[in-house]
Amino acid sequence: MSTQKFCGGVSAVGVGLRQYKRGEAPMPEQGVLVQAIVDACEDAGINPADVDGFVSYGDDKNEPVRLMSDLGTKNLCINTQVWGGGGGGIAAAFGLAAAAIGSGQARTVVVFRALVQDNSGRMSAAVMRHHLNDHIIGAGLIAPAQICALRAQRMFEYHGISNAITEELVRASYYHGSRNPEATSYGKELDIDAYRNGRWIAEPFRLFDCSRENDGAGAIVLVADDVAKDLRKPPVRLLGVANGCEKGWGDLLENDTHYDSAGFRPVAKRLWEQTGLTPSDVDVVQLYENFSAQGIASLIDHGFCSYDNVEEFVRFENLIAPSGALPVNTSGGNFAQGFIHGFGTAVESVRVLRGESANPVADARVCLLAGGPGAPTVSSALFGRADL
Amino acid sequence: MKGLGADAPYWQALQQGQLKLQQCSDCSQWHWPAVWRCGECGSWEQQWREVTPRGRIYSWTRSHYDFGAPKGLPLPYVSVVVELAEAGNLRLLGHLAANSDKQPAIGMAVEGELFHCEVDGESIPAWRWQPGNTTTEAAQ
Numbered sequence: 001m002s003t004q005k006f007c008g009g010v011s012a013v014g015v016g017l018r019q020y021k022r023g024e025a026p027m028p029e030q031g032v033l034v035q036a037i038v039d040a041c042e043d044a045g046i047n048p049a050d051v052d053g054f055v056s057y058g059d060d061k062n063e064p065v066r067l068m069s070d071l072g073t074k075n076l077c078i079n080t081q082v083w084g085g086g087g088g089g090i091a092a093a094f095g096l097a098a099a100a101i102g103s104g105q106a107r108t109v110v111v112f113r114a115l116v117q118d119n120s121g122r123m124s125a126a127v128m129r130h131h132l133n134d135h136i137i138g139a140g141l142i143a144p145a146q147i148c149a150l151r152a153q154r155m156f157e158y159h160g161i162s163n164a165i166t167e168e169l170v171r172a173s174y175y176h177g178s179r180n181p182e183a184t185s186y187g188k189e190l191d192i193d194a195y196r197n198g199r200w201i202a203e204p205f206r207l208f209d210c211s212r213e214n215d216g217a218g219a220i221v222l223v224a225d226d227v228a229k230d231l232r233k234p235p236v237r238l239l240g241v242a243n244g245c246e247k248g249w250g251d252l253l254e255n256d257t258h259y260d261s262a263g264f265r266p267v268a269k270r271l272w273e274q275t276g277l278t279p280s281d282v283d284v285v286q287l288y289e290n291f292s293a294q295g296i297a298s299l300i301d302h303g304f305c306s307y308d309n310v311e312e313f314v315r316f317e318n319l320i321a322p323s324g325a326l327p328v329n330t331s332g333g334n335f336a337q338g339f340i341h342g343f344g345t346a347v348e349s350v351r352v353l354r355g356e357s358a359n360p361v362a363d364a365r366v367c368l369l370a371g372g373p374g375a376p377t378v379s380s381a382l383f384g385r386a387d388l
Numbered sequence: 389m390k391g392l393g394a395d396a397p398y399w400q401a402l403q404q405g406q407l408k409l410q411q412c413s414d415c416s417q418w419h420w421p422a423v424w425r426c427g428e429c430g431s432w433e434q435q436w437r438e439v440t441p442r443g444r445i446y447s448w449t450r451s452h453y454d455f456g457a458p459k460g461l462p463l464p465y466v467s468v469v470v471e472l473a474e475a476g477n478l479r480l481l482g483h484l485a486a487n488s489d490k491q492p493a494i495g496m497a498v499e500g501e502l503f504h505c506e507v508d509g510e511s512i513p514a515w516r517w518q519p520g521n522t523t524t525e526a527a528q
Contacts, residue, residue, distance in 0.1 A: 138514025139481035149449035200452035
């Protein structure tokens with residue numbers, strides 16, 4: 001791998017995740033967020049007042065300056081978020097945090113996302129407001145599920161891929177979620193008949209092809225490596241981040257060039273070049289699955305498999321920990337763990353490399369986080385153990 | 389709700405029952421979404437060409453869940469992305485006519501007609517696509 005450390009060497013040192021059923025958060029959004037940030041600081045063993053930077057994504061409504069009184073913030077040095085209403089900014093947020101630390105603009109940066117729907121409304125509607133105009137609405141396209149369904153249909157029908165493979169990914173997520181006490185689906189594996197006969201949402205998606213929506217908040221604390229080594233938990237290094245899109249992709253009224261993809265092709269290429277790593281170096285993947293087919297397209301885009309061999313690769317046995325060749329969504333992911341705009345997948349990226357996952361992957365050294373498939377901009381990050 | 393403004397001639401043409409799409413006056417690049425400046429050649433001169441609403445289905449989805457569809461689109465309905473060969477394979481959106489007994493498929497030839505649906509009490513012009521006569525098209 002590359003000998004040059006990303007942003008001079010930055011590590012995730014603390015995680016916090018508070019998750020509730022939609023509509024059942026015990027307090028408003030800002031309160032839940034403060035709790036998650038304090039949880040993350042306690043996990044790291046740092047004083048919340050020392051956090052001096054905040055980065056979010058997806059149109060988070062909690063402007064960091066309003067958190068200062070609760071956290072005791074001494075200095076606010078970085079407060080920003082990634083453009084875009086979807087989850088495509090999740091990994092990019094870590095890139096901004098690392099850039100702030102690497103450039104000396106901040107020392108202790110929290111990446112966060114909070115979503116309590118009594119305050120912020122339905123997630124899906126918020127995402128679509130970015131894209132809706134009369135041309136899209138007039139076609140009856142109102143929700144992300146429908147846009148992703150169009151792209152999924154193109155992938156399956158044009159490439160002749162059986163859409164039965166989505167079941168393999170969804171089953172793997174539920175297998176992990178059923179074994180994760182923090183997951184919404186804890187204790188419940190996927191009922192295959194219920195999956196196959198689930199009500200149609202937008203073809204080719206049935207109910208269980210769609211992610212959940214939860215209330216909650218998550219936070220991850222990042223510091224420079226030389227600070228990280230003296231904190232409570234084993235640091236998890238941020239190996240690299242890539243974000244964005246290339247010409248021919250974006251907010252193009254469904255005129256995107258690689259329409260059958262999840263938009264990661266150029267982003268993944270940059271991530272591999274930046275880190276010197278390849279798909280074969282990745283031990284475990286946290287996939288942001290808004291919809292089942294987009295999770296599969298993400299795997300193809302990153303080069304884990306191709307349109308030709310995806311049916312052999314995306315097999316339940318291959319995707320589960322500890323025995324699978326490439327365990328995916330070891331916390332249950334957005335389908336089975338829960339969905340706070342994907343933040344659970346970021347938290348799990350850190351936990352699985354610390355050995356804290358409910359579904360441990362023995363000797364996992366590198367984890368890919370792939371965020372927001374199908375969004376106008378997407379982002380991916382690689383995390384690695386400090387002893388990598 | 390009608391985009392960021394460069395597409396105004398598209399909506400004006402629809403009001404007159406025509407499909408017009410934007411093409412660069414200098415390098416002939418088709419643009420949709422509409423642009424102010426052609427990113428291919430740097431030209432600020434764009435023209436709006438009348439295009440026959442005839443193309444092929446690029447992708448489709450049949451919606452069964454009511455996300456808040458416009459009035460006039462009863463569930464389930466099929467939304468389509470249609471590629472227009474006459475306009476440099478630009479893709480337009482719309483829905484497949486409900487009276488079509490054909491299963492939608494990528495590559496299916498379709499012809500568009502204007503359709504007015506209602507959203508929040510406002511009438512919106514949209515496209516309804518009918519399976520086209522492929523033999524006629526081939527003969528042309």
